[in-house]
Amino acid sequence: METISLERKDGVVKLILNRPDKLNAINPTMLQELGAILSNLIEDDSVKVLVVTGAGRAFCAGADVNEFTKLTPSSALKFSRNGKEIMRSIENFPVPTVAAINGYALGGGLELALSCDIRIASSAAQLGLPEINLGIFPGFGGTVRLPRLIGKAKALELMYTGDRVSAEEAMRLGLVNRMVQSEKFEEEVTAFTSKLASKSPAILRLLKASVNASSNSSEEVGSEVESLAWASAFSTDDQKEGVKAFLERREPKFLGR
Ligand code: COA
Secondary structure, eight states, X not given: OOSEEEEEETTEEEEEEOOGGGTTOBOHHHHHHHHHXXXXXXXXXXXXXXXXXXXXXXXXXXXXXXXXXXXXXXXXXXXXXXXXXXXXXXHTOSSOEEEEEOSEEETHHHHHHHTSSEEEEETTOEEEOGGXXXXXXXXXXXXXXXXXXXXXXXHXXXXXXXXXXXXXXXXXXXXXXXXXXXXXXXXXXXXXXXXXXXXXXXXXXXXXXXXXXXXXXXXXXXXXXXXHHHXXXXXXXXXXXXXXXXXXXXXXXXXOO
C-alpha cells in the first residue's frame, strides 16, 4: 500500500494514514486503499479493535487540496460519495473503532475521526473544519455527525468560523472522549485499546450493533434490536464464562464465541 500501513498486535489493528510529508491528506489513492483495507478487515474475525491514526505530526489534514483544482460538480459528487462510503464503513465496522488523534485533525481528517466510535486526542492535537476558508464546506458527513455529537450551535460555530480548537477545548466540547499528554499518547492509547481487546469480542459486536441500530432508527426499533441482541448474548460461551467467573470470584477468560 502506498498511503496506508497496518500494524497488528493481540487483536488490535492499527490503520496508519501514511503520507506524513503531506500531513496525511486524503487523496483518491488513499480513499481507494482505505476501502480495500476495510473490506478485508471486516471479514477478519481476529480483529477485536480497530485504531485509526496518522504517521508523523498529523492525524490527517483533510482532503488533498490539490484535488480541488480539478473537480467539477459531477466529479465532486463522486468524491464526496466515495468519502462517505469509507466513513460509513468505519462507522458500521463491527468491532470498536478508536481514532487516535496524534496531531492535526482537520476537515476530512476530523470527519474520519467522527466516524470512529471513540476519539482520543494527544494534547498536541488541533481539530477543526477549515473548509469554509477554501470556499467549500464539509463533504464527508461532518454536517451530519458533528451536530449530533456536540450540538448544532457549537458545530455550526466550528463550520462557520473554520477555527481550529485545541485538544483541551475539544474535551470541553465533547468532541473527544479523552485527552492524553503527548509524551504518553502511544502508551495510553495502547492501554485503552488493550482494555477493549480483553473484553468478549462477541459481546462487543452485539453491543455495537445495538447502539448503531438505535442511532439510525426509531427508539422502538432500536429498543427491539437491543432485546434481540441481548437475548443472543445468551447463545455465547462468553456469556456463560463471564457469569461463571464472576460467581467464582476470578477474571473471565473470553474466547470470542
Ligand atoms: N492537502 C494537501 N496538502 C496538504 C494539506 C491538504 N489538506 N494539508 C497540508 N498539506 C501539505 C502542505 O501543502 C505541505 O506540503 P509541502 O511541504 O509539499 O508544501 C505539507 O503538507 C506540510 O504542510 P504545511 O502547511 O507546510 O505545515 P504547517 O505546519 O505550516 O501547517 C496546517 C499545518 C495543517 C495548519 C496547514 O497545512 C493547513 O492549513 N492545511 C490545510 C488544512 C485544510 O484546509 N484542510 C481541509 C481541506 S478540505
